[in-house]
Amino acid sequence: MIIFFLAWGFFAAFGIMLLVMGVQKLLAIVMLVYLSLMAAAMICSTLLFGVKVDGDSLKLRTRLGRKYEFTLSDIRKVVCSKNSSIKYGPRYTVIIRTDDREIELMKSMKGFKEMCGYLLDRHSAGELAASAISKNCAATLKKYSQEK
Structure with missing residues (x-):
């Protein structure tokens, strides 16, 4: 779980950096939405059990x-x-x-x-x-x- 959130944090920071720099905005938005959905699924499954x-x-x-x-x-x-x-x-x-x-x-x-x-x-x-x-x-x- 810790490894997941470390990797998630790295890619989220990368996506935010792309968004701020104005490079590949569509890719950054898609990546951030995907990462947010993955994090929500991990958190919900942990809280529900x-x-x-x-x-x-x-x-x-x-x-x-x-x-x-x-x-x-x-x-x-x-x-x-x-x-x-x-x-x-x-x-x-x-x-x-x-x-x-x-x-x-x-x-x-x-x-x-x-x-x-x-x-x-x-x-x-x-x-x-x-x-x-x-x-x-x-x-x-x-x-x-x-x-x-």
């Missing part, structure tokens, strides 16, 4: 604004994964799977630690199916929820 917990119900709003709701008993599998990338480094995710939905939560998201703790607590309380979280995933969730 959300997960709320209300008792044993999870309410999800996707990046496109669609709303879904499911209960803890609908959760079939919780998968903890680590994907390594040369460019971005390790990326830790928790994937919550139901019969017809899949939610991917990344460690960089606000509330990730709390959600890991919530899933672990509900699993140990028996509200989640025993097979929903493996022993390795439970250990990973515990590690995530205790990080500072």
Whole structure:
């Protein structure tokens, strides 16, 4: 996200410079409109996504604004994964799977630690199916929820 806005800022400054200098005004206007639309789409998708917990119900709003709701008993599998990338480094995710939905939560998201703790607590309380979280995933969730 930071890389996107750095690149966006560079091209926006370039477009403004072209516009001020009077060179290629049409190109500068088209580029600035395009960059503004891209930035608005990135910001809106980030602001729209959300997960709320209300008792044993999870309410999800996707990046496109669609709303879904499911209960803890609908959760079939919780998968903890680590994907390594040369460019971005390790990326830790928790994937919550139901019969017809899949939610991917990344460690960089606000509330990730709390959600890991919530899933672990509900699993140990028996509200989640025993097979929903493996022993390795439970250990990973515990590690995530205790990080500072």
